[in-house]
Amino acid sequence: MSSDSDRECPLDGDPHQQEMVPSKKSAVLVDGVVLNGPTTDAKAGEKFVEEACRLIMEEVVLKATDVSEKVCEWRPPEQLKQLLDLDMRNTGEPHHRLLELCRDVIRYSVKTNHPRFFNQLYAGLDYYSLVARFMTEALNPSVYTYEVSPVFLLVEEAVLKKMIEFIGWKEGDGIFNPGGSVSNMYAMNLARYKYCPDIKEKGLSGLPRLILFTSAECHYSMKKAASFLGIGTENVCFVETDGRGKMIPEELEKQIWQARKEGAAPFLVCATSGTTVLGAFDPLDEIADICERHGLWLHVDASWGGSALMSRKHRKLLRGIHRADSVAWNPHKMLMAGIQCCALLVKDKSDLLKKCYSAKASYLFQQDKFYDVSYDTGDKSIQCSRRPDAFKFWMTWKALGTLGLEERVNRALALSRYLVEEIKKREGFKLLLEPEYANICFWYIPPSLREMEEGPEFWEKLNVQPGLRLISYTCVSAFLSGARARDLTNNQRWPQPLRSG
C-alpha cells in the first residue's frame, strides 16, 4: 500500500486552498463531512468478511454433502419473523451480532445444496461455479462494455459460441439474461421484430392481431411474455399435446390455418424441450417443417431440457433443434451453474439482436472507442447493468470438461430410470407416464383408495385428499412439487387419461 498520505485525500491538490473549514490535522471539511478521513474501518471490515466466509464454509459448503443435516428448519411466516431480527434501525449492529444474524439466516433457509433437496428443477452444489460466483461478487462487475468488463465479455462470447456449437448451428449470437422467462420474452420480441421491424418504433397499435403458438404444456412464462410485450395472453394459442405431453404437429398446423382465417397474424411458434411438469419434448423436426411452410419464427424453450444436448446418448431428445431460430437454455438447472445462468441463443448473424434491442445510449456505447466496439454487447440487452452469468458456467466447464458435463446429464437420467423402476414395484405408487427425461410423475394412492376402480369417483377422491398432489420428481435437478390433477395441464385433459400407470 502506498505510504503517501496525500493519496487518502479524495482529490489531489492542496486542501488548504479550498473554501472549506480546516479542522485539526488538515481535515478537509465540506458540508459537515470530513473528506480526507477514512470512510470505513477497512481492517475491521476485512476481518468481518474473513469470519463470515469461515461461517459460510462451515455451515453451508461443508454441510452440503451431509444427509444427516436438515434441509430446512421450517417455520411459518409469523413465527419466523419473531425468530429473526429483521428490523432496520437507526444505528448499526456490531460485527458479532451480524455474524449471529448470518447464522440465523443460514439456519432457517432452505439448503438447496442438500442431497435431500427435491424441488424446483435444480439442486446440489457445484464447487467450481460456486468459486466463480464468489469471484463475481468480490469483483462486482457489470457487463455492458468491454472497457469495464473485458474478461467477462470474452468469457460470455466463448460460452455462447460453445453452446451454439452444441445446438448444431454454424454460427449465431446470444445473450445471458436473468432467467428462462426473460429468454422467452427476448425471443418473442425478436420474432416480432423480424416479422415487422417497424413495431420497434411504431408499436402494435393499429396492427393486425399478432398470434403465437405453443404447447398446452409450455412454461407459464409464455403467457407472462405475451402480456408484458403487449401481445395479450389471449393471443397465445395453446396447441393440444399427446398423452406424453408433446405438441401434436397436426394440431399446430390446424391452429395456424384457423388463426389466419380469423385475420390474425401468426409470427411465432414456441416449442418446448423439457416441459416443467412432465418433462416432455416437442417434436422439433415436424414443428420446424410447419414453421418453414408458414414462414414462422421457431423458438425452442429448452430452459430445462437443453442440458441434454451435452449428452451424446440423450441429445436425440432435441432432434431438429438446429432448425430453430432461437433457443432458451438454462445451465443453472441440470448443469448446476447456480441461479441464474440462462442464455438466449439466436441463429441469426446479421446482428438482429442488436438491431432489435439497441437504444444507442451515447454515454455508454460511443462508436469511436479505441477498441473493437462489437464487444460492447450491452446494447443487445434489455438491461443496463448485467451480471456475468456466463462466467460460472465457464468455470464449471473448465473444471469438468465437456465429458464431465455429459456425465452429469447421463447420471441424472440414469437416476430417473432407477426411480421409475422403484415406483413400478411399490404398492400405493402409481406412475403417471413413462418419462423420457428426468421428470417422474406419480401418485401416491392412500390405502383407502387402493381397491377402488379408477373411475370418476376415484379421481375425485384422490384430488380432495388434503395435501395430496401429483408428484413430479426430477433427478439431480430434483423437483418434488405438485399440481392437483385438475390443474395439471393448460388444456385440462387430465385427470382421466392416466392409462399409462
Add this chain to the structure above:
Amino acid sequence: MSSDSDRECPLDGDPHQQEMVPSKKSAVLVDGVVLNGPTTDAKAGEKFVEEACRLIMEEVVLKATDVSEKVCEWRPPEQLKQLLDLDMRNTGEPHHRLLELCRDVIRYSVKTNHPRFFNQLYAGLDYYSLVARFMTEALNPSVYTYEVSPVFLLVEEAVLKKMIEFIGWKEGDGIFNPGGSVSNMYAMNLARYKYCPDIKEKGLSGLPRLILFTSAECHYSMKKAASFLGIGTENVCFVETDGRGKMIPEELEKQIWQARKEGAAPFLVCATSGTTVLGAFDPLDEIADICERHGLWLHVDASWGGSALMSRKHRKLLRGIHRADSVAWNPHKMLMAGIQCCALLVKDKSDLLKKCYSAKASYLFQQDKFYDVSYDTGDKSIQCSRRPDAFKFWMTWKALGTLGLEERVNRALALSRYLVEEIKKREGFKLLLEPEYANICFWYIPPSLREMEEGPEFWEKLNVQPGLRLISYTCVSAFLSGARARDLTNNQRWPQPLRSG
C-alpha cells in the same frame, strides 16, 4: 455425517431387487452409470473452494483499499484472448490450473472496488453486502415461494417496507428485480394495466396509440421499455428540459394536450430523479399536479437519485416523490449494495402488481398451501427464478444503520462539492453547470483552444479532439464516462448553452 451407507444410495430400497447390473461392492448400475458411487470428490471440492476463497480475499478484498494497485491491467480484446485460456475442452483442468485461471481473471478484470475506479455510477467495497452476496451464492436460493425461500422473502418484505417509508407512502408494494431498466419496464406495464386492464389479455392491437412522457434527459431504458412492451419508441414523448436538465412542467402539459389532440392516449409520465449524465432532478410536485389533472400514472425513475432519500439534508431533491404511483430505486449505486439491487416500489395496495403480472402457475403457486400464500410473491414477477437481491441491502442497513447510510450519501455529495470547487480554480477545466447531485460535468479544454472564443468554431474543435469528451464525474459512485457534446441530450439542445461554465 451419517454412517449408514444406505444413505449414499440415490433412493432407499434394496438395489439387488433392481433390473440392473450389479458390479462388485453392490454397485447400482443403470445405463452405464454407477448410481451409488460418489459423484464428486467432496473433500477435494471443499479444499478448492477454500483455496479460491483465500485467493479472492488476498487479490480482491484486501487490495480493494490499496490505491497503489492498478484499477485494471488493460488489454485489447484480441490480446486478452491470447493471454486467457478461454477454450472449453473435452477434459477438465486440475485444481491448481483452475486457481491460475482465477488469478488471471482477477488480474485482467476491472477492480470496481478500487479507490480510483471512476465509472458507471457505482464504486467501492461494502463489506456487509459482500458477505450477504457470498451467503446468497452458497445457499443458491430462488425467491418465488415462501416454502423455498422463507428467510429471503421476509427480508424482502422488510426492506421494501422500509424503502416505502422513506418514499413517504403509508403503505405500498414492490419487487426487487434485475435492474433499473427492468424496474422502468415494470412500471410502464403497470401504468398500462391500470389504464386498461384488458390489455393483459387482449394486447394492444386495435387500441388507440398509447403515449408516455418523459424528460429529454431520461435514461435510455425508457426507449427500450417502450419498444419491448409493444408501445413503440415513437410513442415516448421527450419533454424539453431547462438549462439544468430538469423537465419543464409547462412543456409536459403542452405535450399532453398535443397528444390528446392527435388522438393518442396518454397513460404515463416518467419523471427522473437523478439523470444519468447531468444528475438532474425533475420537479416532482409540479409534475404530480399535472398527472393528477390528467389522470396519468406518475412513475419516478429514481434509480440513481433515490439514495438521496436516506439523507435528511438532501432528500429535498426528491420533494413530492410521495405523490408518485411507482418509484424505481437502485441501492446498488450510491448505497453500494452490489450489482444488482434494484427495487420497483408501488403505492397501490390493492394487489395491482399481482393482478397485472400473475400467470397463476399451478405447479408453484397452489392456493391451498399450509401457510399464508401471500408470501409467495413470485407471481408478481416477470421472472420465475429470482435472486434475493434485497438481502444484501438489508445486511448493509443492519450493519450501518439508517444513520450510516445517510452518512454515505452526505459524504458523496460533499465530495462532489469539493470537486466542483477544484474544477473552478483550475486552468483548462470548464464546469458545464453547477451540479445539484453527485454528477459533475466538465470539459477539459486543450491549451490550443483556451484563448479561443466560445463560438461555433470552438465547440466544433472541442468535439473533434480525439478521445476528448465531456466528462461526467460522480462521487462515491464515481462515474467518469463521456458523451460528445452533440450526443449529450436527446433533444439536441447542447452544444451551445454552456453558459454556466
